[in-house]
Amino acid sequence: MKQLIAQRQEQRADIYKVEREDETAFTINGHQYRLVANYRDAFEPDKLGERFSTILSKYDYIVGDWGFEQLRLKGFYASSNKNAQKTQMEDAIQDYLYEYCNFGCAYFVVQNLDVRVQKSEHTNHRNRSKDHAVKRTQNKSETSHQRKQPNSNNQKKQSNRSNKKANGPQIRERKTKVNPVPVSERKGQTAVRTTKKQSQNQRFVIRHK
Template sequence: MNRAKIQDYIDQREEQRADLYHFTAQDHTRFTLNGHPYELVKEYRDGFSGEELAKRFSNILSKYDYIVGDWGYDQLRLKGFYDKSNPQFNPEQGVDTIEDYLYEDCNFGCAYFIIHNDDVWVPRRRRRGKKGPKSPVIKERRRKLKQPGVRHRRHQHAERVKAGNHQQKFVIHKRRQGAKK
């Protein structure tokens, strides 16, 4: 696949995503993305662009309290972080690790921004078990074949056959009823 074809795919994907997310600025720090309110907390080196954020945004990011966007090689990268009050909080993705992320994972001196999600969407967990409609579950058990060894099989016998150039193979034949071995 050549670069021109890859660029065509990227352009097609951007055209498809253009109508998905709409950015609306309310003032310098507050904005909405598809009606969902956000606040710009920090901007470094003019890293914030609402239109570019709308192009790269995904619904999965609405579960995070803070979203960091950093620029590298003219590409916007987004990563979410949880507040300690969020039920999905884990220390690796906590607000305290934003600074570590910027120093360790981002390009040195890159432009970035931090936005706060004013209305966090916490996904509901699906309960699997007794409550709710039961979905059909298919359980498959594998059985080991319990065949006796080749010498102990009653109606079969093995025979070596030369296949050429010092190779051998075994052929299993069905015994005739009257023959014994």
């Protein structure tokens, strides 16, 4: 495992070349950096080249701390960056050293004078902002549309009420069965048989006595 780590560090050292210009200024693959803090002579250009990664080029500051003979690198943004979180800004470097680094450990801080923002990250951030704006617009339009249009059930009820009012009151005919009294039992009435020449059917007419 140690051999693999050593091989990996050698490969990374060949990829990222650190060249010092003076005590504080140096370059990594041609990009300008400046050493702003070097506690207990922690800064070693060769070790920085072994541990450096392309993702660190987007940060304004890079903190390197030593623990168990291993160098760890952490990136921070400038305080003027409005998109960064508070824990990722340069003001949080001191808190990071107190909370996440070994007590009294050697560390250094370098400033990136040539910040390179990755295009994919910038594009994704811009696309996410556009997507959020489109979703907010759609939600607002749907909400206003729902407020303007009443419920379909309420529309049906209102239409039924209007139709009833237009047609007038609804009257239902009730039929009841009546038991008629036989003619022979009726008082003051008599049945007379009548016939017509044009028709062979016989009819009875009730006459009062």
